[in-house]
Amino acid sequence: MxxxxxxxxxxxxxxxxxxxxxxxxxxxxxxxxxxxxxxxxxxxxxxxxxxxxxxxxxxxxxxxxxxxxxxxxxxxxxxxxxxxxxxxxxxxxxxxxxxxxxxxxxxxxxxxxxxxxxxxxxxxxxxxxxxxxxxxxxxxxxxxxxxxxxxxxxxxxxxxxxxxxxxxxxxxxxxxxxxxxxxxxxxxxxxxxxxxxxxxxxxxxxxxxxxxxxxxxxxxxxxxxxxxxxxxxxxxxxxxxxxxxxxxxxxxxxxxxxxxxxxxxxxxxxxxxxxxxxxxxxxxxxxxxxxxxxxxxxxxxxxxxxQTEDNTLILHPINQNWHQLELQQVTHTYRGEKEDSKFTLGPLDLSFSQGEIIFIVGGNGSGKSTLAKLITGLYVPESGRIRLNKKVITNDNREWYRQHFSAVFSDYYLFERLSGISNNFSKQQAQEYLQQLKLDDKVEIKHQKLSTISLSQGQKKRLALLAAYLENRPIYLFDEWASDQDPIFREIFYKQILMNLKKQGKTVLVISHDDHYFPIADRVIKLDYGQIEYDKRNHDFS
Ligand SMILES: Nc1ncnc2c1ncn2[C@@H]1O[C@H](COP(=O)(O)OP(=O)(O)OP(=O)(O)O)[C@@H](O)[C@H]1O
The missing domain is CATH 1.20.1560.10 (ABC transporter type 1, transmembrane domain)
Known part of the structure; x- marks a missing residue:
């Protein structure tokens, strides 16, 4: 029937x-x-x-x-x-x-x-x-x-x-x-x-x-x-x-x-x-x-x-020149089968400005990736609110809000086709990034498509970084990007790529365990069991 x-x-x-x-x-x-x-x-x-x-x-x-x-x-x-x-x-x-x-x-x-x-x-x-x-x-x-x-x-x-x-x-x-x-x-x-x-x-x-x-x-x-x-x-x-x-x-x-x-x-x-x-x-x-x-x-x-989201076409342009992103009393809970397996992140109060490099650190399971999903709008806060330039993010504008971010998560997926990238992207620029990431002898970009993605884990992750780079969004998020890179690329990532992004006025959130690179951050936020242990400015480290 x-x-x-x-x-x-x-x-x-x-x-x-x-x-x-x-x-x-x-x-x-x-x-x-x-x-x-x-x-x-x-x-x-x-x-x-x-x-x-x-x-x-x-x-x-x-x-x-x-x-x-x-x-x-x-x-x-x-x-x-x-x-x-x-x-x-x-x-x-x-x-x-x-x-x-x-x-x-x-x-x-x-x-x-x-x-x-x-x-x-x-x-x-x-x-x-x-x-x-x-x-x-x-x-x-x-x-x-x-x-x-x-x-x-x-x-x-x-x-x-x-x-x-x-x-x-x-x-x-x-x-x-x-x-x-x-x-x-x-x-x-x-x-x-x-x-x-x-x-x-x-x-x-x-x-x-x-x-x-x-x-x-x-x-x-x-x-x-x-x-x-x-x-x-x-x-x-x-x-x-x-x-x-x-x-x-x-x-x-x-x-x-x-x-x-x-x-x-x-x-x-x-x-x-x-x-x-x-x-x-x-x-x-x-x-x-x-x-x-x-x-x-x-x-x-x-x-x-x-449970559907309003994924209608984005009518409003994204704010390349935003000035403040705030999380106010934001929480998220994973409810496990047993009561004691429940994990709650927050309530958290955080504020980010344009052009900052922020490291998010903490032990395994402290809530870093969960916080990343909340900040990028992939998770809806169970309580509290997120504001961008004082505008509260709701179901009506969450899709628009997400377009401000470009991310490489630890469980990223690499698309062969470079679609959804910035209009300003030029072939020459992409070639320069490929050279910078030492991939120019392995991969070509033809008709906005990567010639291959059959590469080592570290090389694939560099390509994911390239795709994020080309999106040219105002806020970047990298979840343990450098963890499987050799020391040379760690150095390039922390000292050149992040700095380049900062110079372009981008805000970069970096989830990292590489503590000897913390000094390049403007701020380090440490999480512990879903709570902020500290949120320090660069000058507080020395
Ligand atoms: N999909 C999920 N379902 C249920 N619980 C989850 C889920 N993802 C994470 N958790 C729980 O939430 C807590 C925080 O996880 P999260 O991945 O945010 O930590 P993390 O700080 O990023 O850890 P790591 O450094 O190991 O990546 C953990 O206790 C984890 O068990």
Whole structure:
């Protein structure tokens, strides 16, 4: 049913036309059967010879029109769904996405959407099958009202019993799909943790047998149970159909007065109906899988839609010449599963000015990266407020606010395409930066694209720095950028790059553990367990 909604949402007019042409095809098929029946019984006075090819042509053409429309519709619906889901992720707050987890998002984006796109192609065929069945039923009604009533009664009982089996199979499919999320997490562990797994044979064995194999076995058992139940329902459905033909042939003539040509017409039509019936039964398991996938997609969609951000186009220009950024009583809490695993950063009061170099320091887990996400607007403060030039940052202007920052986080992502960079960026400037970062013999920039990103970790991070540099934003944030650079590049980073940025009037926030470079900072802010231990000016160090 959900699948039908998916199509209706894409275009109800096209669905209506497809159903209409499908019905014409189905109705004409039934008319064709009636014609064959008349020709066999020889009691027709009409010239059937020319009607036969005409009707066959109508069945063909209307069937094709209906299918073409539905194929276009279903593929469009999947296309829109993919985009809607991706946009939902792009528009969701970072914290919400972190809570949902990457495995769950990826499982839906890849598994569920693929299942759906592999199934929607069946919908057009099912629609035409249904139309043929409806057409045949109408013909049966015309042949004999009483025998039709008997057939419908029997079909309703049959469909009900098949439905019971299908609901049981659906239950197993839902369990299998839930297990798929865990399986996906383990697949990610295989690819992301391959080095660790290769280096420790016991860990690898443990992971394989305890996690992966367990999860794969559960998924196999639940899928097998579902498919087994489906095959029982398909077999049961087919058997019921033969029972119906048998009853019409041998029992109904005993109860009702029905002439032999009507009976022959009935049996011929029922036999013709058997093909679309079987085809629908065969496709039911695919449809059920697609429905489970769609439910997952919808529930993720709802979870994403529950918290969307206003990511509309930035209408106001960013303030290259801002003068004050303030955090007032700002807090953020990570709520763990246990009460004692809760971590709260703040309440913090901080103020930054243009052209400052600020080092944010502190032990592991003291809250430096969390503070970075709050300052850059990636996390929304749970309490307190952020002001830029006295303007309070709210949901309406947070997207605009974020455009003031360029950052290289410790878990940065490097895009091959240098999009979203400043208009002032020139090829020559980029080449100079490449030389400064000693990457000019490795990487070229062609058509705003990096020629390669297959580099060492340190080199990749230098490219991420280059991309940030070219963004030309007023505030820069580097989260432990220098940690994997050799001493020469640390020196270049702290003494040349940061100084260059300062000279250009940029504010630079540097999360660092390199204490012997602290003297180049204008200010050092030290965090301890989510609180500011000190916030010192440069002259206070000496
Ligand atoms: N996504 C998250 N979900 C739950 N808790 C988190 C999350 N990220 C961080 N934390 C917790 O918040 C605290 C602060 O983490 P944060 O990453 O801000 O520290 P940090 O000072 O940057 O540490 P490091 O120097 O190790 O990078 C830690 O106790 C950590 O366990």
């Amino acid at each position: 959900n699948l039908i909604w998916l199509l209706l949402r894409a275009s109800s007019l096209q669905v209506a036309i497809a159903i209409l042409t499908g019905l014409i095809s189905g109705g004409t098929s039934a008319r064709l059967i009636a014609l064959i029946n008349s020709a066999i019984s020889g009691n027709s006075t009409e010239d059937l010879a020319w009607q036969f090819p005409t009707l066959a042509l109508i069945v063909l053409v209307s069937g094709i029109i209906s299918q073409v429309l539905l194929i276009k519709l279903s593929q469009n619906a999947v296309y829109r769904l993919r985009l809607r889901l991706s946009q939902g992720i792009l528009f969701s707050p970072l914290r919400h996405l972190e809570e949902l987890g990457a495995s769950k998002l990826l499982a839906t984006l890849t598994e569920d959407v693929t299942t759906l796109s592999n199934t929607v192609y069946a919908i057009p065929f099912i629609c035409v099958d249904i139309a043929v069945i409806v057409g045949c039923l109408v013909y049966l009604l015309w042949l004999s009202g009483a025998a039709f009533a008997f057939t419908i009664g029997f079909l309703m009982i049959g469909v009900g019993s098949v439905q019971l089996l299908i609901s049981r199979a659906d239950y197993f499919l839902t369990l299998a799909r839930d297990e798929q999320d865990n399986l996906f997490k383990h697949f990610r562990a295989i690819t992301d943790g391959i080095k660790e797994l290769k280096l420790n044979a016991i860990r690898r064995q443990d992971f394989f047998s305890e996690d992966l194999q367990n999860s794969a076995a559960k998924s196999r058992n639940q899928n097998a149970a579902a498919l087994f139940t489906y095959s029982i329902s398909t077999g049961w459905g087919n058997l019921l159909f033969f029972v119906l033909v048998g009853l019409i042939l041998f029992v109904v003539p005993q109860i009702l007065t029905i002439n032999s040509s009507v009976l022959a017409g009935f049996v011929l039509t029922l036999t013709y109906m058997m093909l679309p019936m079987q085809s629908i039964l065969d496709k039911l398991q695919q449809l059920a899988k697609a429905n489970v996938a769609l439910q997952k997609i919808e529930s993720l969609g709802l979870e994403l839609a529950a």
